[in-house]
Amino acid sequence: MNQYLTSIDNPIETVRYKGLTVKLLATGDGTEVIHHLLEEGARWSMQPQEGGTASESIFIVRGSMKVTIEGETKVVSPGDVLSAAPVQHGFIFSAQEQTEFIYISSQPVFQFFSSIVRENQELAVEVALKDGYTAEHCKRIMQMSMMIGEKMDLSPDDMCTLNYASYLHDVGKIKIPKSILLKEGPLSEEEWKEMKRHCTYGKELLEETDSPYMKASAQIVEQHHERYDGKGYPNGLQKEQISPLASIVSVVDAFDAMTTDRPYRKAMSLSEAIEELKRNKGTMFHPEVVKIFIDLIPEWGKMKQGV
Ligand SMILES: [Fe+2]
Known part of the structure; x- marks a missing residue:
């Protein structure tokens, strides 16, 4: 059986990097749920993987981030969901204020990251x-x-x-x-x-x-x-x-x-x-x-x- 309870305060694993705190909240069957906290000005990227076929989505919980999609710069804010299946080009997000989002991937990415x-x-x-x-x-x-x-x-x-x-x-x-x-x-x-x-x-x-x-x-x-x-x-x-x-x-x-x-x-x-x-x-x-x-x-x- 694979049931467990995690939280932002009690994740499976945490990685901190350049204004970015990344917490693995759930994993199983390849799917991962990952919480991200970006400090103002920090950047995060969603990148294609070699041979990757993962379906990836991010759901903004708090704050706002700028991202360029097909040559157009947009601002994503709470409630917005950005999905790609698979990611074909890199997306760069930059936090305009302290921002939190949930990242869900159908293939494991946390260990890679x-x-x-x-x-x-x-x-x-x-x-x-x-x-x-x-x-x-x-x-x-x-x-x-x-x-x-x-x-x-x-x-x-x-x-x-x-x-x-x-x-x-x-x-x-x-x-x-x-x-x-x-x-x-x-x-x-x-x-x-x-x-x-x-x-x-x-x-x-x-x-x-x-x-x-x-x-x-x-x-x-x-x-x-x-x-x-x-x-x-x-x-x-x-x-x-x-x-x-x-x-x-x-x-x-x-x-x-x-x-x-x-x-x-x-x-x-x-x-x-x-x-x-x-x-x-x-x-x-x-x-x-x-x-x-x-x-x-x-x-x-x-x-x-x-x-
Ligand atoms: Fe140099």
Whole structure:
């Protein structure tokens, strides 16, 4: 017999991740009922699975979320139900206030989700520990990249890919020896060569994962140090040869690095960093991305102060 009583306070299992609390309430015969709590500004995605045939529905209980369906941005609120059977394209939801919804799937997704989260978190934490950058840096890059992606009207699938790629852009640094990664003085030519390999290492790591979007993000991670004028690395790609998603990560990453204190130098002021972006527009950075980013800077400022 498979009867049991659970509740939001007493779920079968809970996973917490980036402003998102996910609780498994019921499971049996493949079907799962999962409660989600999103903090304001947090994002959640419903993604196609490889070979998946699940029928999936979400029922909004409280709050409101923005979602793009077939190119149209809508707001879902309590009482709304969104269903897909199966999910063919990713949906990205962003909570406009604290939001709760119930997610019902005809195939198990909870373990898949929790293993992706674990994988994602472990990778990001490992980089943070090694590189000296905090997880906050990864989170800021992700939030800002997603804001630019929204302004550029990226497809929901691209938004899902950008979500992973921006958070894990430096994941390849896991494979760089600490003696190089944390060296205080300037790097030798050989060491610099190894350091630059973090793009390729990151691509290889993400290609090995189970999530289709993490796999798709491999190419973006590989390209995040390419330059618009073709003088970047690892492949010296230029202009349209570079994915627009990689151009987004590159601008945001550079700006965050400029405006963050590092052990060996003080942070630039906001206006100095903006000048630096403008100076390198069209050479280092994609001009359109720089333009959109500069328009978003007031929001970026708020985020850095934790407002
Ligand atoms: Fe990097």
